[in-house]
Amino acid sequence: MNAGGDPGRDDYGLPPVDIEVPNDARELARDVQAYHRELRARRRRHLAKRFYGPLTRDGMVLPLLAGCLALTLLAATLLTVFTARQAAIGLRPSRPSHAAGASLLNATVFFAGQPEMLGSLPGAVLVLALVPPRCNRCLPDLKRLTVQSYPAELYLVGVRGEQVDALARPLGLGPAHALDDSDNELPPHYRVTALTAVVVKNGGTVVHEFPRGRWLQIRDDVRSLNPASPPSMVPATGKSATATSSSSPAG
Numbered sequence: 001m002n003a004g005g006d007p008g009r010d011d012y013g014l015p016p017v018d019i020e021v022p023n024d025a026r027e028l029a030r031d032v033q034a035y036h037r038e039l040r041a042r043r044r045r046h047l048a049k050r051f052y053g054p055l056t057r058d059g060m061v062l063p064l065l066a067g068c069l070a071l072t073l074l075a076a077t078l079l080t081v082f083t084a085r086q087a088a089i090g091l092r093p094s095r096p097s098h099a100a101g102a103s104l105l106n107a108t109v110f111f112a113g114q115p116e117m118l119g120s121l122p123g124a125v126l127v128l129a130l131v132p133p134r135c136n137r138c139l140p141d142l143k144r145l146t147v148q149s150y151p152a153e154l155y156l157v158g159v160r161g162e163q164v165d166a167l168a169r170p171l172g173l174g175p176a177h178a179l180d181d182s183d184n185e186l187p188p189h190y191r192v193t194a195l196t197a198v199v200v201k202n203g204g205t206v207v208h209e210f211p212r213g214r215w216l217q218i219r220d221d222v223r224s225l226n227p228a229s230p231p232s233m234v235p236a237t238g239k240s241a242t243a244t245s246s247s248s249p250a251g
Contacts, residue, residue, distance in 0.1 A: 104118060104186065104198070105118050105200065107181070107185040107187065107190075109182075109185065110179065110181075110182050111175075111179050112175065116179065118157075118179075118200075121153065121155060123153030124152075124225075124226050125152040125199070126153050126154075126155060127145070127149035127154045127155070127198070127218065128155050128157050128197070129145055129155065129156050129196075130157050130190060131156055131158050131164050131167065131195060132193050132195065133161075138195050141212055142156070143171060144215050145218070146172070148219045149197070149215075149218055149219070150219070151222070151226070152222040152226065154177060155177050155178075156171075156179065158181060159181055159186065159190070159191055160181060160184060161180055161182040163178075164178045195212040196212065197215065198210075199225070201225045
């Protein structure tokens with residue numbers, strides 16, 4: 001600008017600009033506040049970019065994904081180990097205590113209305129099939145049990161008074177092998193709700209309990225407890241050695 005206040009010649013080729021210089025600096029307070037607000041907003045954006053920036057890049061995402069994958073693999077491995085261990089424990093037959101075995105053999109059951117103590121049944125090794133009430137689908141399992149329990153003596157014991165005569169006949173067992181617990185003399189542990197086999201060595205030792213459908217180990221236990229029995233083939237009909245016996249257990 002020239003001394004007269006009129007626009008002068010611009011030697012730099014820039015457009016003419018009117019510049020107003022306030023007489024009082026307080027008139028610039030709003031502009032100063034806006035400038036400081038802009039500076040604060042810029043600092044906030046800069047801090048946010050420094051803090052959240054690594055999360056939007058490969059710097060933090062890949063370690064987080066790797067850590068999650070490692071934790072997932074560890075959890076899956078531990079779950080597999082514990083599940084396999086519980087399954088192995090579940091497949092093992094239970095081992096009742098000697099007191100429970102003695103109480104079972106001291107229980108009195110009934111054969112054709114006559115009382116008979118389980119411990120007095122003939123046979124060096126006994127397999128007691130505990131049949132719960134209303135066991136409608138027990139016959140196929142009992143047929144397999146008959147084969148696996150050979151050459152031990154197999155007895156059907158109806159729990160809570162269940163009558164097992166109708167099951168004994170298709171298995172080829174004589175009437176002496178069908179017993180029932182009419183007076184609930186069986187210990188509470190043996191008042192089962194599902195078909196259960198108990199391998200007993202005559203003399204008071206309950207060896208194993210086998211739940212329904214797990215009869216494969218019974219033959220090995222029977223032969224290990226009765227080594228004096230001569231090896232023989234299991235009959236094709238699945239009948240035990242005493243299948244045609246019709247005498248009473250006491251006989």
